[in-house]
Amino acid sequence: MTALTATTTPAARPALHRGGLLRAVLRTHRTALALSLLALAAASAALVWLHSLENEARAGVSACATPPMDGLPSCAAVEAITVDQTYANGIAFLATALSWLMFAVAAWAGGALVGRELESGTAQLAWTQSVGPLRWLTAKLAAPAALLTAGTGALVLLNVWARGEADPDLVGDWYYPDAFVSTGPVAVAYALAGLALGALAGLVWRRALPATGVALAASLLLHSLLERHREDLWPTVGRTAPGSIELPRSAFQVTWDTPAPHGVHISHATFHPQSHFWPLQYVETGLLLAVAGTATAAAFLLLARRLP
Amino acid sequence: MTDTAIEAAGLGRRFGRRRAPALDGCAFRLPAGRVCALTGPNGAGKSTLLALAAGLLRPTEGTVTVLGTTPAAARERLAYVAQNKPLYPQLTIAGTLRLGRDLNPRRWDAQVAERIVAEGDLDPDTKIRALSGGQRTRVALALALGKRPELLLLDEPMADLDPLARHQLTATLMADAADHGTTVVMSSHVVAELEGSCDHLLLLGSGRVRLAGPLDDLLAAHTLITGRAGEALDPHTVVESRTTGRQLTALVRPEGHLGDGFQSDRPSLEEVVLAHLRSPDAPPLLLDAREAAV
Amino acid sequence: MTALTAATPPAVVRHISPSRGLVLAMLRLHRTALLFWVGLVVVAAGALLWAMGPGADAAWAEYTDMGCDLSRPNLGCDFPGPANSRYETAVAVASGLVRLLPLLTGAWAGGALIARELENGTAQLAWTQSAGPARWLAAKLAVPALLLVTGTLTLTLLHRMLWSSDQALISVGWRAWHDDGIFEINGTIAAAQALAALALGVLVGLLLRRSLSALGVAVLALVSLVYVVGELRPHLWPVKTVVTGLDDATAGSDGMIAETGALTASGARVPIPSCSGEPGCEARIGITHYYADYHPASHFWPLQLMETGLLLAVAALATATAFVLLRRRTGAAV
Numbered sequence: 001m002t003a004l005t006a007t008t009t010p011a012a013r014p015a016l017h018r019g020g021l022l023r024a025v026l027r028t029h030r031t032a033l034a035l036s037l038l039a040l041a042a043a044s045a046a047l048v049w050l051h052s053l054e055n056e057a058r059a060g061v062s063a064c065a066t067p068p069m070d071g072l073p074s075c076a077a078v079e080a081i082t083v084d085q086t087y088a089n090g091i092a093f094l095a096t097a098l099s100w101l102m103f104a105v106a107a108w109a110g111g112a113l114v115g116r117e118l119e120s121g122t123a124q125l126a127w128t129q130s131v132g133p134l135r136w137l138t139a140k141l142a143a144p145a146a147l148l149t150a151g152t153g154a155l156v157l158l159n160v161w162a163r164g165e166a167d168p169d170l171v172g173d174w175y176y177p178d179a180f181v182s183t184g185p186v187a188v189a190y191a192l193a194g195l196a197l198g199a200l201a202g203l204v205w206r207r208a209l210p211a212t213g214v215a216l217a218a219s220l221l222l223h224s225l226l227e228r229h230r231e232d233l234w235p236t237v238g239r240t241a242p243g244s245i246e247l248p249r250s251a252f253q254v255t256w257d258t259p260a261p262h263g264v265h266i267s268h269a270t271f272h273p274q275s276h277f278w279p280l281q282y283v284e285t286g287l288l289l290a291v292a293g294t295a296t297a298a299a300f301l302l303l304a305r306r307l308p
Numbered sequence: 309m310t311d312t313a314i315e316a317a318g319l320g321r322r323f324g325r326r327r328a329p330a331l332d333g334c335a336f337r338l339p340a341g342r343v344c345a346l347t348g349p350n351g352a353g354k355s356t357l358l359a360l361a362a363g364l365l366r367p368t369e370g371t372v373t374v375l376g377t378t379p380a381a382a383r384e385r386l387a388y389v390a391q392n393k394p395l396y397p398q399l400t401i402a403g404t405l406r407l408g409r410d411l412n413p414r415r416w417d418a419q420v421a422e423r424i425v426a427e428g429d430l431d432p433d434t435k436i437r438a439l440s441g442g443q444r445t446r447v448a449l450a451l452a453l454g455k456r457p458e459l460l461l462l463d464e465p466m467a468d469l470d471p472l473a474r475h476q477l478t479a480t481l482m483a484d485a486a487d488h489g490t491t492v493v494m495s496s497h498v499v500a501e502l503e504g505s506c507d508h509l510l511l512l513g514s515g516r517v518r519l520a521g522p523l524d525d526l527l528a529a530h531t532l533i534t535g536r537a538g539e540a541l542d543p544h545t546v547v548e549s550r551t552t553g554r555q556l557t558a559l560v561r562p563e564g565h566l567g568d569g570f571q572s573d574r575p576s577l578e579e580v581v582l583a584h585l586r587s588p589d590a591p592p593l594l595l596d597a598r599e600a601a602v
Numbered sequence: 603m604t605a606l607t608a609a610t611p612p613a614v615v616r617h618i619s620p621s622r623g624l625v626l627a628m629l630r631l632h633r634t635a636l637l638f639w640v641g642l643v644v645v646a647a648g649a650l651l652w653a654m655g656p657g658a659d660a661a662w663a664e665y666t667d668m669g670c671d672l673s674r675p676n677l678g679c680d681f682p683g684p685a686n687s688r689y690e691t692a693v694a695v696a697s698g699l700v701r702l703l704p705l706l707t708g709a710w711a712g713g714a715l716i717a718r719e720l721e722n723g724t725a726q727l728a729w730t731q732s733a734g735p736a737r738w739l740a741a742k743l744a745v746p747a748l749l750l751v752t753g754t755l756t757l758t759l760l761h762r763m764l765w766s767s768d769q770a771l772i773s774v775g776w777r778a779w780h781d782d783g784i785f786e787i788n789g790t791i792a793a794a795q796a797l798a799a800l801a802l803g804v805l806v807g808l809l810l811r812r813s814l815s816a817l818g819v820a821v822l823a824l825v826s827l828v829y830v831v832g833e834l835r836p837h838l839w840p841v842k843t844v845v846t847g848l849d850d851a852t853a854g855s856d857g858m859i860a861e862t863g864a865l866t867a868s869g870a871r872v873p874i875p876s877c878s879g880e881p882g883c884e885a886r887i888g889i890t891h892y893y894a895d896y897h898p899a900s901h902f903w904p905l906q907l908m909e910t911g912l913l914l915a916v917a918a919l920a921t922a923t924a925f926v927l928l929r930r931r932t933g934a935a936v
Contacts, residue, residue, distance in 0.1 A: 212713075
């Protein structure tokens with residue numbers, strides 16, 4: 001036996017070790033890989049095409065009022081007349097798709113990546129090969145994480161480029177939920193959190209369909225919690241004035257209060273100016289990465305505790 | 309290299325607090341190089357014991373040592389085929405074997421794996437999904453043997469194979485074990501299937517070890533006797549005794565000379581196993597393989 | 603002994619009709635899904651009932667405290683306070699759950715109800731019981747269909763009560779009768795969508811026979827169906843047309859708009875030109891009027907029934923295909 005092992009173990013083999021595991025992961029999830037590459041290509045092509053429409057679309061937007069006054073036309077008419085619907089719809093669709101990516105990733109990670117393998121026993125098959133369970137989970141998480149980071153990152157950059165300097169009336173203000181998520185690093189963080197939550201759900205439930213459901217529910221909860229409390233992630237700017245206040249364009253209004261203590265109307269508003277985009281992005285990204293990190297650590301801990 | 313393949317001490321595994329343990333206080337030693345039959349009725353704990361040895365379950369009590377180390381550390385040197393023969397349904401046979409190569413880069417022997425597949429007349433480009441149960445078993449065994457394990461743990465490996473494939477695969481396994489000194493543990497509840505191919509026996513019942521030791525020694529330790537009813541069987545250990553009319557039939561472990569009133573026979577493996585299964589209260593017999601193996 | 607046997611037969615021999623047995627088996631088998639569905643209906647109904655009672659009272663009290671019911675409301679009325687946002691959240695939870703329903707139903711029907719059984723072989727197990735494959739499929743469709751319709755119609759009735767009682771708060775929330783999410787839950791469309799989702803999910807499950815793929819494909823199919831039917835919606839009933847002068851382009855905007863455009867002197871329909879409010883621009887290029895094809899609120903029921911019919915036709919087609927598929931696959935045994 002020793003003679004045989006010696007002949008089949010050239011010195012160069014260990015280098016192949018990590019690549020082998022990676023290849024195995026990619027090969028077993030070939031369909032998912034092909035589908036996501038296809039989606040990436042389609043989204044990139046769409047964004048490049050939308051970028052080419054941008055200037056034409058922007059030229060069409062103008063100011064309006066409801067009801068029409070001061071020589072401005074009615075907003076209902078302007079929207080119908082001028083906005084290049086194709087551009088606006090295209091950008092809105094891709095923004096929604098990018099900000100919902102997390103759900104698809106979580107469902108896949110819970111169901112196909114981990115849950116199904118534990119249910120059918122192929123995970124146990126992999127663990128009794130030479131790689132061991134912890135390295136198996138590492139590869140299962142690292143390969144999709146790397147692809148997701150690269151793919152989502154590229155799409156976010158393309159999206160920002162395709163939106164260009166476009167008018168908020170056309171593509172939505174920076175603080176619109178879908179626009180906010182799809183134009184910054186939080187998009188990547190959401191995808192990674194979905195992956196980690198899915199993998200954890202798969203390991204906890206060990207069955208494909210329940211794990212899919214639980215991963216999806218957990219991501220929905222996280223996504224809507226953050227969307228609801230996004231405004232609280234960074235201190236707001238306050239402004240108080242008698243009468244009514246005119247907030248700057250593209251201000252993310254948080255509260256509006258009009259107390260009348262002595263019969264005099266005072267307006268008090270708190271809001272996020274556009275300069276808060278990056279602080280809000282960083283805090284939300286940090287929170288999501290913390291969730292992803294915690295879920296990943298819990299997954300590893302669970303696997304390590306379950307196995308000798 | 310150690311001369312012990314598996315050694316268990318006080319090994320127990322419980323699934324849930326309320327249920328009876330699947331394994332309870334198991335202690336045995338399996339020397340390396342043996343082909344061990346692991347048998348017992350349904351629910352005796354055979355699959356649990358194999359999963360514990362493969363490092364897929366954590367014992368709730370006691371320890372199990374595999375190839376001189378912990379099961380987790382020995383994973384690279386052992387192969388395990390689970391009862392339901394899990395394989396990736398979306399891969400082809402060739403893809404499955406490539407997976408084995410990728411996951412076992414230091415040990416993979418493509419020739420062995422390909423030969424086992426070829427012996428079953430299987431096209432390497434067939435998807436696992438399209439295979440019958442027996443064909444899947446063949447691929448699972450190819451994956452296990454391609455790893456060149458020092459210890460091969462097989463859970464009901466032959467259950468869905470046709471007689472010809474069973475014969476052929478058993479021969480392949482035995483040849484491999486003989487050539488490379490591989491230790492094989494295979495579970496089955498078909499006792500007759502094991503007698504020709506195994507040289508060691510581990511009988512489980514209700515999560516406990518009932519019989520353990522080299523097959524020949526275990527058989528030699530038992531005698532099937534017939535005599536007149538009412539004849540005293542002391543001081544022999546009685547495994548099972550039945551009285552039909554005036555005649556007494558019993559399986560005993562003789563302690564010294566048997567009385568002249570008995571006619572004694574050598575029991576078959578099946579008789580020994582069945583007698584133990586029918587008498588759950590018979591004392592266990594654990595022959596220390598350390599001495600017997602010499 | 604005879605006394606004992608005489609006493610027991612009623613329990614043993616009592617005949618359960620095969621259909622009833624199948625229904626009971628189904629409910630037992632999909633207990634988690636049943637509990638989930640009951641929980642969803644309870645949560646949505648609870649949210650609606652709360653919104654109709656204490657929620658609406660508190661929101662309205664807050665609204666009047668802010669002086670927003672007066673003729674000159676201030677800008678702050680666009681961002682009502684916490685009581686209003688609680689009210690909005692409760693209504694949004696209920697209608698959001700109903701909007702999610704087709705996707706959840708389709709995913710479950712494709713994945714857990716059918717494909718997992720085919721994948722595991724438990725379907726074959728059921729087929730070899732005395733019920734047979736066609737009965738099996740009929741039970742798989744009928745029991746969830748009944749439960750889905752009952753639950754959805756309950757929510758529809760509750761939402762209609764809310765809609766008719768809290769008109770003022772609804773206009774605060776900028777909701778209109780033809781909005782996506784409100785139009786469906788206020789009529790029969792929500793229930794029809796659930797039925798179409800069930801039938802499509804079952805068909806996809808039978809076609810693909812693998813739970814995760816069936817789940818994914820069913821969800822995609824339903825997203826497309828809901829989108830396509832939503833696009834068709836304004837065209838399912840003859841529209842009313844309103845023609846206005848050049849100074850008013852908002853005609854029909856309180857109804858469901860099917861199409862808007864401009865009219866030339868000869869009456870030809872042309873797209874609205876991009877004039878950007880430039881005075882006299884329309885007249886210069888020969889535009890004399892604007893028009894809008896729209897549905898007034900009185901078209902609610904004709905539109906509802908047409909769309910319900912369309913969805914039920916999809917459901918029936920999918921169901922028929924599923925039965926034909928099963929018959930082909932299992933041979934004449936059906």
